[in-house]
Amino acid sequence: MLTRCYRLLMCATAASVLPGFGSARLGAQVFQVQAGGSSLFQGYGGVVNMWGNGFEASLGIGYLDGLRVGASARRLMGGRDTLRVGNDLLPFDLATDVFSGGGTVFAQGASYQMRRGRTQLWTFGGASAIAQAAPYFSAQTPSRAMFYSRAKHDVNRTFSLEGHAVFTERQSVIASAVWRPTIGVRSAASAGLGSNSPYGAIALEADRRTWEAKVAVVGLGNRFRRTSVPMPMQTELERENALLMWKPYEGWSLGVGRQHFRQDSAFQGIARRAALNQVTATARVAQTTLSTGVLVSEAGSHPNISSYLTARREITGRLQSELYLLQVWRPIPAKNTTPVLILRELISPQFSLLQSITWDQGRTSVAFGGTINAGLSSLSLDYQVAHSPYLTQDPFVQSMGVNARVYIAGFNLSVGSFVTPDGRIHYSAQGSRFAYRGASSGGNGWNDGTKISDYVVLGRVEDEAGNPIDGASLEIGTDAVYTDSRGRFFVRKPGTRSVPLRVVLDDFLAPGNFEVVRAPATVTPEREGTATPVVIVVKRVPQRSSPAGASIR
Numbered sequence: 001m002l003t004r005c006y007r008l009l010m011c012a013t014a015a016s017v018l019p020g021f022g023s024a025r026l027g028a029q030v031f032q033v034q035a036g037g038s039s040l041f042q043g044y045g046g047v048v049n050m051w052g053n054g055f056e057a058s059l060g061i062g063y064l065d066g067l068r069v070g071a072s073a074r075r076l077m078g079g080r081d082t083l084r085v086g087n088d089l090l091p092f093d094l095a096t097d098v099f100s101g102g103g104t105v106f107a108q109g110a111s112y113q114m115r116r117g118r119t120q121l122w123t124f125g126g127a128s129a130i131a132q133a134a135p136y137f138s139a140q141t142p143s144r145a146m147f148y149s150r151a152k153h154d155v156n157r158t159f160s161l162e163g164h165a166v167f168t169e170r171q172s173v174i175a176s177a178v179w180r181p182t183i184g185v186r187s188a189a190s191a192g193l194g195s196n197s198p199y200g201a202i203a204l205e206a207d208r209r210t211w212e213a214k215v216a217v218v219g220l221g222n223r224f225r226r227t228s229v230p231m232p233m234q235t236e237l238e239r240e241n242a243l244l245m246w247k248p249y250e251g252w253s254l255g256v257g258r259q260h261f262r263q264d265s266a267f268q269g270i271a272r273r274a275a276l277n278q279v280t281a282t283a284r285v286a287q288t289t290l291s292t293g294v295l296v297s298e299a300g301s302h303p304n305i306s307s308y309l310t311a312r313r314e315i316t317g318r319l320q321s322e323l324y325l326l327q328v329w330r331p332i333p334a335k336n337t338t339p340v341l342i343l344r345e346l347i348s349p350q351f352s353l354l355q356s357i358t359w360d361q362g363r364t365s366v367a368f369g370g371t372i373n374a375g376l377s378s379l380s381l382d383y384q385v386a387h388s389p390y391l392t393q394d395p396f397v398q399s400m401g402v403n404a405r406v407y408i409a410g411f412n413l414s415v416g417s418f419v420t421p422d423g424r425i426h427y428s429a430q431g432s433r434f435a436y437r438g439a440s441s442g443g444n445g446w447n448d449g450t451k452i453s454d455y456v457v458l459g460r461v462e463d464e465a466g467n468p469i470d471g472a473s474l475e476i477g478t479d480a481v482y483t484d485s486r487g488r489f490f491v492r493k494p495g496t497r498s499v500p501l502r503v504v505l506d507d508f509l510a511p512g513n514f515e516v517v518r519a520p521a522t523v524t525p526e527r528e529g530t531a532t533p534v535v536i537v538v539k540r541v542p543q544r545s546s547p548a549g550a551s552i553r
Contacts, residue, residue: 049484056484076482082113082471090124090148092164092226095176095188096201098214099237099259103226105166107146113471115507118155124148128168128229144168146229170195170228184208195228197221212245220262235263238273251284261389271300276389288313297389304395305330306387318346324385326396338396342383349373356383356400367400379404399425455525457499458490459534464517469538472514473507475500476523493525503536514538 033048045062047070057073072086090105109126128146146168154160158180166172174192181187184207191200203216220238243257261274280293289312297304309325322342341357354369369381384401391397404415461472461483468487473480477499481489493499501523503516517537526532 049486074484077112081115083110084113085110087129088124088126090122091150092166092172094164094174094190094201095162095178096190096203096216096218098188098203098205098216099241099243100235105146105148105227105229107148107229109146111148118153120152122148122150128227144229166227166229168227168229172225172227174199174226194221195223195225197224199224210247212243212247214241214243216241235261238262251282251289253280253282255280263390271302271390274299274389295387295389295395297387297395299390303330304328304389304391304393306395308385308387308396320344320346326385326398328394328396331393338398340383340385340398354382358398369400397425454527455493455496456490456528456531457493457523457525457534458488458531459536460487461489461503461536461538462487464537464539469508469514471508472536472538473504474536475502475504480504496525498522498524501534503538505538514540 033046045060045068047058047060049056049058055073055075058071060070062068062070070087072084072088074082074084077083086108088107088109088111090107090111092103092105106129107124107126108129109124111122111124113122114120125147126145128144146166148167149165150163152160152162160178162176162178164172164174172192172194174190174194176188176190178186178188185205187202187204189202193199198221199219201216201218204213205215206213216237217240218237220236224236226236237260239260241259243255243259245253245255247253255278257276257278257280259276261276263272263274275298277296278293280291282289282291284290289310291310292308294305294307297306306329307327309323309327311323312320314320320343322344324338324340324342326338326340338358338360340359343355345353347353350373352371354371356367356369358365358367367383369383371380371382372378380401380403382401382403383398385396385398387395388397389395402415457476461469461474463469469483470487472483472487472489474483474489475481476489476491477493479491481491483489499522501520503519505514505516508514515538517539519536519538520534523534
C-alpha cells in the first residue's frame, strides 16, 4: 500500500515540476547516455541524463536482481534554492567525522534546498529506500515513510551550528557545534540520538606546517545507527581515536595512530568491531625514500601484528625501483615475509612499463603492467598494497590495479578495479556519450533549427578521493554554473577566447565546508566532441580519509 500511494504522490509531484523544466531554452539542453556494471553488486544498468539552464533530469534502467527502473529531476528555483524529485541521496555526515566520510540515506520523494544569508536548510519528505547500485545507476524501492532535515547556521566566521534529523520508525536527531579558532585548526562536538540510541563525540583536527593531528572520542549506544533506514556500508568510529604526524623536514615524517571501528555493512564474514594501532615513518636518504610501519590490529578477539618496509629509488632518469617487505608476525601459523620488487621504466612521456616480482612462501610470481597515455585515452596496470584490520590472518591486500579510459567516436569508456574492506578485489566498467540538442555540427546531436555555439567548457568537480561534488558553484566568465549530481558542469561560449574561472565556495549547495585543492584560473573553450574535461578538486573541512585501514602507498 505504501509503495502504491508513494508512486501516485511522485507522479503528481513530477507533473507539477517537469513543466517548469520545459521553460528552459531547448538550445541549452545537453544529453548524456551512460552504462556500466560492477562485480561487487552484481548489477548492470544504464541511465540517460539531461540538463540545461537550471535543471537536471535522469532516467535509468538496469538489471539488479531483476529489472529495475529509476528516475529523478532537479531544478534551480531562483537564487540558490533547489527542488528535487525522485531518487535521492541524503547526506548524514557529522562535524565530528574527522576520519570518515559519514553516511548517505537512500530515499525517494521530494527535497528542497535553500540558503538565506548564513543559514542553509535541506528538507525532504517521502520514503526511505532499499537500494541496489551499479555504476551510474541505482535502483531504489520505497520501504517506509520518512522525513529528513539538515540545517546549518554560521554564527560568525569561526563558529557554526549544524543539525541532522530523520523521523521514521526510530528517530535520529544529532546536533553539532564547530569552532575554528584559527586557520588550519578545527574542533567540533556532536550529541543526540541515532535510531533512539545515544551518541556523543568530540573531535579536533589541526594541520600545521610541521605537524598534523586528528583526534576523536566517540561514544555509541549498543543499538546506535545513524538512521534506522537502510544506509550502505556503515562503519563508525568508537572510543578513542587519534592520528598524529610530525613532519620536521620535507620528505621526513613520523606518525602514530590508534583507531576503533564498528562496522554495520554489507560485508559478511568479518568481525563487527576492529581496532588498529600504527607507527609509521618516512625518510629520504641518499636519493632513496624509505617508509616503514608497524601495524597492530584486532578484529573480534583475533589479534594481528604486521609490518612493512618500502624503499624507492631512481636508478636512472628512466628507471625506478621499489622494494616492499611485508611481514606478518602474529598469529604464529601465518608468520611470513613477502618481498615484492617493482621496476618501472619510462619509455616516453606517454608510455611506461612495470614489472612486479613477488616471493611468497617459496613461490615466485611475476606480473607485468605499465601506463599508456594517448590524449583522452589511457591505460594503467599498477601494483597496489593496502592493510585491512578486519583480515587477521593476512591483512595485506595486494593487487594489480586496473584503470583504463578510452575515447572512441564520442564515447568515453572506462574500466577500474577496487578493494573492499573484506580484502576482495572487484571490477567495474562503464561508458558514456554526450549529445547536444541544437548542435549545428551534427556529430553528437541533432539540429532543431536553433543556432548555438560549437565551443564549450565542460568538466567535473570532485573531492580528493575522486567522489563527485553535487551543487558546486562556479563562475565561468560571466556565467554562473552549478554541478549536477555527478559533479559535472557544462557551459557554451561564443568562441575560443580564454575566460576566468572561479570556485564560489560560499554558494555551494552541497552540505559542508570546502576548500579548493586544485582549480585553473582560466579555461579555454574547445569545440564540442573533442573538448578536454576540466577537473576541479576540492576538499571538505575537515579533510576525510578512509576508515577501512592503512594504505601503504
